[in-house]
Amino acid sequence: MMPLDVITRALTAEPDIDYDFRVIACPDDPLRDRFDEWLSYYRYKYAVARQLTPLRITEIGVRYGYSADAFLSACPYASYVGIDDDSATYGGAPGALEWASEHVLIHTDAVLRRVSSQTLDSFGDCDLLHIDGQQDMAATYHDLSVGMLTSSWMLVDGTAFSAQVATATEKFLADHDLDHAVTREHMGQMLIRGLR
Numbered sequence: 001m002m003p004l005d006v007i008t009r010a011l012t013a014e015p016d017i018d019y020d021f022r023v024i025a026c027p028d029d030p031l032r033d034r035f036d037e038w039l040s041y042y043r044y045k046y047a048v049a050r051q052l053t054p055l056r057i058t059e060i061g062v063r064y065g066y067s068a069d070a071f072l073s074a075c076p077y078a079s080y081v082g083i084d085d086d087s088a089t090y091g092g093a094p095g096a097l098e099w100a101s102e103h104v105l106i107h108t109d110a111v112l113r114r115v116s117s118q119t120l121d122s123f124g125d126c127d128l129l130h131i132d133g134q135q136d137m138a139a140t141y142h143d144l145s146v147g148m149l150t151s152s153w154m155l156v157d158g159t160a161f162s163a164q165v166a167t168a169t170e171k172f173l174a175d176h177d178l179d180h181a182v183t184r185e186h187m188g189q190m191l192i193r194g195l196r
């Protein structure tokens with residue numbers, strides 16, 4: 001497996017990426033005013049997938065499927081499992097999952113599970129787990145603890161955006177000796193090597 005410092009260096013030096021999530025974005029997204037601002041954020045998700053080349057991607061927190069599309073555009077042969085409880089919390093919006101399943105996850109090997117990650121004791125084997133669901137302390141710690149067992153890599157979103165996510169991630173890393181690095185400051189993108 002590629003060393004973390006090689007990956008972080010490669011991400012820093014990523015050449016221009018012309019991936020544009022706005023092509024698949026929902027015109028009725030209540031946060032549509034922020035699409036232009038989000039362009040580089042989703043390009044970064046694309047870059048991560050391009051560096052890690054996961055064959056199996058699992059994501060906690062799907063919303064309209066924008067990160068899913070970024071990952072799958074970089075790795076079109078990957079399978080995808082999305083876990084989202086379809087709640088109007090942490091950015092969730094009514095109709096978001098329908099949009100994801102009808103417009104984004106038309107990928108042949110994609111599964112959307114409408115369930116809270118907090119009720120699961122395994123997310124299944126994957127090469128990349130994107131943790132972007134219930135952004136409070138207990139839930140983030142749970143997602144990390146369960147996720148590390150069956151993931152090669154975990155990308156935690158929001159460590160610079162949510163104090164609760166940051167604290168949970170710090171505590172998790174203090175409790176578990178896993179290779180990790182903040183790979184992007186914007187919003188906070190922490191990449192952690194899992195145990196798989």
Ligand SMILES: C[S@@+](CC[C@H](N)C(=O)[O-])C[C@H]1O[C@@H](n2cnc3c(N)ncnc32)[C@H](O)[C@@H]1O
Pocket residue numbers: 060061062063064065066067068083084085086087088089090091092093096115116117118132133134135139
């Ligand atoms: C920040 S949004 C995800 C954004 C998405 N990853 C993207 O980049 O487009 C958070 C999502 O997590 C979902 N969510 C909230 N609590 C959850 C939980 N306990 N389990 C699974 N999903 C949850 C919400 O329904 C919402 O769609």
